[in-house]
Amino acid sequence: MNFTLKVWRQGGPDTAGRFETYQAKDIQGEMSFLEMLDVVNEDLITGGHEPIDFDSDCREGICGMCSLVVNGIPHGGQKGTTVCQLHMRSFEDGQTITIEPWRAKAFPVLKDLVVDRTAFDRVIQSGGYISVNTGGAPDANATPIAKIDADYAFDAATCIGCGACVAACKNSSAMLFVGAKVTHLNVLPQGHPERFTRAVNMVEAMDSEGFGACTVTGACAAVCPKEIPLDVISKLNKDYALGVLKGVGV
Amino acid sequence: MLDSKIPSGPLAQKWDKHRFDLKLVNPANKRKFTVIVVGSGLAGASASATLSELGYKVKCFCYQDSPRRAHSIAAQGGINAAKNYQNDGDSTYRLFYDTIKGGDFRAREANVYRLAQVSTNIIDQCVAQGVPFAREYGGHLANRSFGGAQVSRTFYARGQTGQQLLLGAYQALAKQIAKGAVQMFSRTEMLDLVLVDGHAKGIVVRDLNTGRVTSHSADAVVLATGGYGNAFYLSTNAVGCNVTAAFRAYKRGALFANPCYTQIHPTCIPVNGDYQSKLTLMSESLRNDGRVWVPKKPGDTRAASDIPEDERDYYLERKYPSFGNLAPRDIASRAAKEVCDEGRGVGPGGLGVYLDFSDAIRRDSEDAIRARYGNLFQMYEKIAGENAYKTPMRIYPAVHYTMGGLWVDYNLMSNIPGLFVLGEANFSDHGANRLGASALMQGLADGYFVIPYTIGHYFATTPKNCPSDSSQEFRDVEKQVNERIQKLLSIDGKRTVRSFHREVGKMIWDKCGMARNKEGLEEAIRLIPSIREEFWQNVKVTGEPEGINKTLEHAGRVADFLEFGELMCLDALERDESCGGHFRTEHQTPDGEALRNDEDFAYVSAWGFTGDSSRPSLEKEPLVYEEVKMTQRSYK
Numbered sequence: 046m047n048f049t050l051k052v053w054r055q056g057g058p059d060t061a062g063r064f065e066t067y068q069a070k071d072i073q074g075e076m077s078f079l080e081m082l083d084v085v086n087e088d089l090i091t092g093g094h095e096p097i098d099f100d101s102d103c104r105e106g107i108c109g110m111c112s113l114v115v116n117g118i119p120h121g122g123q124k125g126t127t128v129c130q131l132h133m134r135s136f137e138d139g140q141t142i143t144i145e146p147w148r149a150k151a152f153p154v155l156k157d158l159v160v161d162r163t164a165f166d167r168v169i170q171s172g173g174y175i176s177v178n179t180g181g182a183p184d185a186n187a188t189p190i191a192k193i194d195a196d197y198a199f200d201a202a203t204c205i206g207c208g209a210c211v212a213a214c215k216n217s218s219a220m221l222f223v224g225a226k227v228t229h230l231n232v233l234p235q236g237h238p239e240r241f242t243r244a245v246n247m248v249e250a251m252d253s254e255g256f257g258a259c260t261v262t263g264a265c266a267a268v269c270p271k272e273i274p275l276d277v278i279s280k281l282n283k284d285y286a287l288g289v290l291k292g293v294g295v
Numbered sequence: 296m297l298d299s300k301i302p303s304g305p306l307a308q309k310w311d312k313h314r315f316d317l318k319l320v321n322p323a324n325k326r327k328f329t330v331i332v333v334g335s336g337l338a339g340a341s342a343s344a345t346l347s348e349l350g351y352k353v354k355c356f357c358y359q360d361s362p363r364r365a366h367s368i369a370a371q372g373g374i375n376a377a378k379n380y381q382n383d384g385d386s387t388y389r390l391f392y393d394t395i396k397g398g399d400f401r402a403r404e405a406n407v408y409r410l411a412q413v414s415t416n417i418i419d420q421c422v423a424q425g426v427p428f429a430r431e432y433g434g435h436l437a438n439r440s441f442g443g444a445q446v447s448r449t450f451y452a453r454g455q456t457g458q459q460l461l462l463g464a465y466q467a468l469a470k471q472i473a474k475g476a477v478q479m480f481s482r483t484e485m486l487d488l489v490l491v492d493g494h495a496k497g498i499v500v501r502d503l504n505t506g507r508v509t510s511h512s513a514d515a516v517v518l519a520t521g522g523y524g525n526a527f528y529l530s531t532n533a534v535g536c537n538v539t540a541a542f543r544a545y546k547r548g549a550l551f552a553n554p555c556y557t558q559i560h561p562t563c564i565p566v567n568g569d570y571q572s573k574l575t576l577m578s579e580s581l582r583n584d585g586r587v588w589v590p591k592k593p594g595d596t597r598a599a600s601d602i603p604e605d606e607r608d609y610y611l612e613r614k615y616p617s618f619g620n621l622a623p624r625d626i627a628s629r630a631a632k633e634v635c636d637e638g639r640g641v642g643p644g645g646l647g648v649y650l651d652f653s654d655a656i657r658r659d660s661e662d663a664i665r666a667r668y669g670n671l672f673q674m675y676e677k678i679a680g681e682n683a684y685k686t687p688m689r690i691y692p693a694v695h696y697t698m699g700g701l702w703v704d705y706n707l708m709s710n711i712p713g714l715f716v717l718g719e720a721n722f723s724d725h726g727a728n729r730l731g732a733s734a735l736m737q738g739l740a741d742g743y744f745v746i747p748y749t750i751g752h753y754f755a756t757t758p759k760n761c762p763s764d765s766s767q768e769f770r771d772v773e774k775q776v777n778e779r780i781q782k783l784l785s786i787d788g789k790r791t792v793r794s795f796h797r798e799v800g801k802m803i804w805d806k807c808g809m810a811r812n813k814e815g816l817e818e819a820i821r822l823i824p825s826i827r828e829e830f831w832q833n834v835k836v837t838g839e840p841e842g843i844n845k846t847l848e849h850a851g852r853v854a855d856f857l858e859f860g861e862l863m864c865l866d867a868l869e870r871d872e873s874c875g876g877h878f879r880t881e882h883q884t885p886d887g888e889a890l891r892n893d894e895d896f897a898y899v900s901a902w903g904f905t906g907d908s909s910r911p912s913l914e915k916e917p918l919v920y921e922e923v924k925m926t927q928r929s930y931k
Contacts, residue, residue, distance in 0.1 A: 057842055083793070087793060093835075110364050125673070126677060159843055161504075163360070163361070166469065169466065179348060180420075192431065196427075206361065229425065229427065
């Protein structure tokens with residue numbers, strides 16, 4: 046298969062970017078999207094050109110490092126799939142493919158397709174944890190947790206923190222990301238004591254990092270590679286509202 | 296002579312006794328000590344969080360853009376703990392024994408017993424952090440069985456246990472970062488270790504965003520930098536995983552133990568082509584319900600569904616009736632290689648075996664199988680393009696984990712005072728083969744429950760010294776690091792970094808992979824230096840030292856693999872016996888199992904760097920078994 050790639054190139058955080066066109070030749074359908082870029086980069090390096098920089102690590106869809114907007118859709122639009130797990134067989138031979146970085150005020154571009162997502166870490170630091178130190182935890186079976194709650198918490202906890210939700214949102218809101226963490230922890234009895242402060246503090250942190258507001262259009266859930274359901278945002282809104290009424294937080 | 300510092304006394308009381316004997320640091324004094332932790336996986340994140348909770352000042356480093364992305368996140372199957380919640384006969388002693396036996400009697404008894412002891416605390420801690428383990432309808436924790444064990448002691452969170460445990464540790468770390476107790480440096484790679492007066496006192500790092508090379512000093516350095524599986528180029532590791540931190544420590548005097556012990560995991564998606572950048576694991580837990588088979592006839596190209604039952608060879612069930620499909624990893628991998636070598640492999644190139652769920656689906660329903668392994672089936676379909684509910688999965692062994700690592704004593708301190716090594720980066724707990732669901736257990740045991748006790752003893756018994764990061768020792772190492780970067784960028788040859796990585800990786804896989812022999816290892820030891828020589832003359836590294844330069848990052852890592860690979864082969868050659876994952880074809884039982892030689896090889900091989908062109912020195916730590924009798928491992 047052969048493809049024409051239009052790729053966002055940007056030298057550094059403070060330089061202007063532009064699209065460059067490359068040809069990807071003799072690509073096999075079994076290659077992942079990132080392996081296709083590896084092949085293009087090998088050719089660029091051999092020709093003495095700088096390769097296209099992009100982030101990736103585990104390449105099995107779980108670390109959340111890869112972050113490409115492919116033809117306008119974060120991770121390329123295959124349901125429940127990160128771009129490292131997207132395979133070239135899902136494209137048509139001869140197709141033109143546009144590749145861009147996540148675009149959001151809170152995720153500045155560092156170089157080419159690499160963005161800075163440390164804002165997510167800071168949002169977690171504002172309350173995305175249970176305040177327990179190591180040692181002295183009660184027996185793991187001391188508090189039974191209904192399977193339905195454990196499963197619900199798990200579904201929310203599968204978020205990989207990739208940021209596709211932010212990249213897809215017209216307002217660059219991080220509500221799905223924050224909702225997922227708040228739901229994971231607030232559904233569990235261990236997370237109950239801090240549930241209101243957690244919701245309030247994480248929303249405050251999200252706002253101060255420059256993420257936008259949520260209008261519940263659902264673009265985030267549509268592109269989420271872990272298919273985090275939109276209702277985590279309802280859970281977040283509920284606990285946030287109760288927290289504000291109780292006057293807790295920051 | 297290596298001193299493992301194993302406490303005296305009965306095995307079951309060693310850790311208790313040792314904890315009492317360890318000197319303490321007064322709570323008010325702890326804040327005066329700075330600890331550098333390199334790596335933010337299960338071991339690094341749990342150590343950083345816990346040490347800072349105790350009051351130490353912690354600086355944590357990772358090469359990823361966030362500590363949450365360390366490769367522990369990809370562990371699928373589960374974590375072992377001797378909780379005996381299933382009332383099926385488990386105990387601390389049984390977990391200890393299974394691990395020792397699974398490691399083919401090449402692990403250190405006292406370390407493994409401690410691991411089994413603290414395993415139960417790990418589960419308690421993780422549940423308190425909000426890790427959503429699988430639960431039964433009554434609300435209690437669920438367990439499953441795993442390879443090499445006949446009890447159900449594995450706790451799991453669907454097929455994403457590593458992710459959930461790592462997020463637990465990451466969140467504990469985030470809590471400490473928010474308090475200002477941990478300073479986090481992401482996208483920062485350790486490029487060298489700095490010794491002052493013979494003690495590990497800091498590191499030199501490169502900021503991967505700006506390219507700046509800087510120094511960080513501390514009272515002690517903790518390496519939790521994972522394994523070296525990417526020496527093989529293709530492995531289940533993340534593409535960024537590397538041996539650089541551990542290897543740089545080796546070149547500064549730390550001993551590297553058992554580098555030839557590598558684990559080839561039996562259930563991975565087979566290799567497709569040369570372009571491939573990594574291999575994907577399918578959790579071993581699948582072997583609870585999947586049956587492994589190949590056609591009886593060599594060269595049988597019929598579709599799986601067209602091969603009748605009596606023409607299939609369920610070879611694991613045939614050869615190991617009592618463990619069946621749950622035979623340990625090294626044994627299952629070799630058995631797969633054997634049937635493929637006989638020409639009975641399936642799929643392109645004949646390098647694959649079937650993992651068939653049809654019986655389990657008939658017995659328990661497709662929905663039940665989906666509930667247990669849904670995400671794994673989904674992952675398989677994405678990569679292989681096949682629906683494993685309808686046709687059997689095709690799997691083949693792939694490099695997965697490395698049991699070898701930097702040598703440490705019972706306190707997890709290397710032979711360099713002040714340098715501690717945790718998790719996969721050390722060598723101590725898994726012997727020559729690791730059992731499934733034990734890596735997560737070890738990473739968290741080291742970070743949450745061992746290092747917090749043992750590091751204090753080092754501080755309490757050594758004169759306090761946290762040198763300035765601009766002292767001469769640091770300036771010298773910084774200079775060397777910068778020179779190496781300049782050198783890599785100035786070669787401007789014709790071949791890419793990746794082509795060298797692929798070449799040396801294939802060499803190591805062919806000669807030092809699932810089966811090894813003297814001839815092949817000697818050949819590799821002869822040829823690897825020539826690849827290395829070509830690398831330093833003909834590699835092409837584009838770009839600048841400043842700013843993001845991923846080619847430069849990769850080049851530095853491959854340069855270290857090119858030296859380290861030779862050490863792996865040397866160790867494999869020197870260990871003239873078979874044990875666990877180290878299978879020397881010259882040493883096998885009549886039915887093809889690994890044949891140990893306890894008389895001559897019941898020791899840990901600890902290699903020391905002696906110079907770039909001289910043979911490393913070999914120190915031997917004898918493995919003394921006070922409790923367990925070494926036997927021929929049998930899973931029949």
